Amino acid sequence: MEAGILLPPPTSSSPLSPPTSSVILTQDELKKIAAYKAVEYVESGMVLGLGTGSTAKHAVDRIGELLKQGKLQNIVGIPTSKMTHEQALSLGIPLSDLDSHPVLDLAIDGADEVDPHLNLVKGRGGSLLREKMVEGACKKFVCIVDESKLVKHLGGSGLAMPVEIVPFCWKFTAKKLQDLFEYAGCVGKLRTYVENGKPFVTDNGNYIVDLYFQKDMGDLKAASDAILQLPGVVEHGMFLDMATTVIVAGELGITVKNK
Numbered sequence: 001m002e003a004g005i006l007l008p009p010p011t012s013s014s015p016l017s018p019p020t021s022s023v024i025l026t027q028d029e030l031k032k033i034a035a036y037k038a039v040e041y042v043e044s045g046m047v048l049g050l051g052t053g054s055t056a057k058h059a060v061d062r063i064g065e066l067l068k069q070g071k072l073q074n075i076v077g078i079p080t081s082k083m084t085h086e087q088a089l090s091l092g093i094p095l096s097d098l099d100s101h102p103v104l105d106l107a108i109d110g111a112d113e114v115d116p117h118l119n120l121v122k123g124r125g126g127s128l129l130r131e132k133m134v135e136g137a138c139k140k141f142v143c144i145v146d147e148s149k150l151v152k153h154l155g156g157s158g159l160a161m162p163v164e165i166v167p168f169c170w171k172f173t174a175k176k177l178q179d180l181f182e183y184a185g186c187v188g189k190l191r192t193y194v195e196n197g198k199p200f201v202t203d204n205g206n207y208i209v210d211l212y213f214q215k216d217m218g219d220l221k222a223a224s225d226a227i228l229q230l231p232g233v234v235e236h237g238m239f240l241d242m243a244t245t246v247i248v249a250g251e252l253g254i255t256v257k258n259k
């Protein structure tokens with residue numbers, strides 16, 4: 001089900017006030033519009049999954065703001081990364097974890113790719129494991145993106161599909177991953193820090209191999225199963241059938257896609 005809503009651009013006074021002239025919105029403004037729309041789904045008393053990344057950051061900021069204004073009360077946040085944990089703490093959002101709250105009402109998070117069936121690629125920010133754990137425990141998962149994230153099929157952006165692996169013999173695991181998708185022209189690269197070329201280390205102490213596809217990987221469930229069967233793999237960034245709603249902000253408006 002899909003609903004199109006006319007999109008007013010954000011201003012400093014109101015993120016959703018009407019346009020005064022034709023304005024080209026930046027990608028970050030679109031992310032903020034999607035994030036603010038998603039926060040409309042939040043109700044007092046909810047246990048919330050707090051996503052990671054530049055889009056989710058806007059949502060967490062907004063939740064903090066509404067709490068401060070007293071417009072939301074008794075929220076408990078479960079962060080999906082150390083970075084979001086820090087952000088939420090600084091905003092005074094009460095925090096907990098999956099051990100204490102194994103069932104969440106709602107999660108709001110960004111994505112790197114969204115396909116027409118609302119399957120996602122996530123984890124270019126490196127937090128895919130915690131995101132998958134938290135969002136998998138939610139009754140509703142609202143994904144927020146700008147329109148640049150829409151793809152015909154996962155991997156179709158030509159950008160990274162991340163896989164979290166253990167550091168032990170990472171080259172062995174990276175080669176196995178690449179070989180799995182030889183038919184799709186897959187190249188696997190260890191993610192490194194730009195500053196020093198050292199391996200990027202996740203919040204869980206693991207490495208990430210980014211897979212780049214030249215062709216459609218085909219059956220996503222089969223691809224997911226094959227990746228997860230490899231020893232050394234912890235989790236991958238395909239979120240299949242997990243998002244219940246995707247909010248897409250584009251130049252022409254907000255589109256809300258529901259499962």
Ligand SMILES: O=C(CO)[C@H](O)[C@H](O)COP(=O)(O)O
Binds near residue numbers: 054109121127
């Ligand atoms: O999965 C993620 C982090 O692991 C992010 O949600 C994803 O990378 C999108 O990021 P951004 O909102 O900055 O574009």
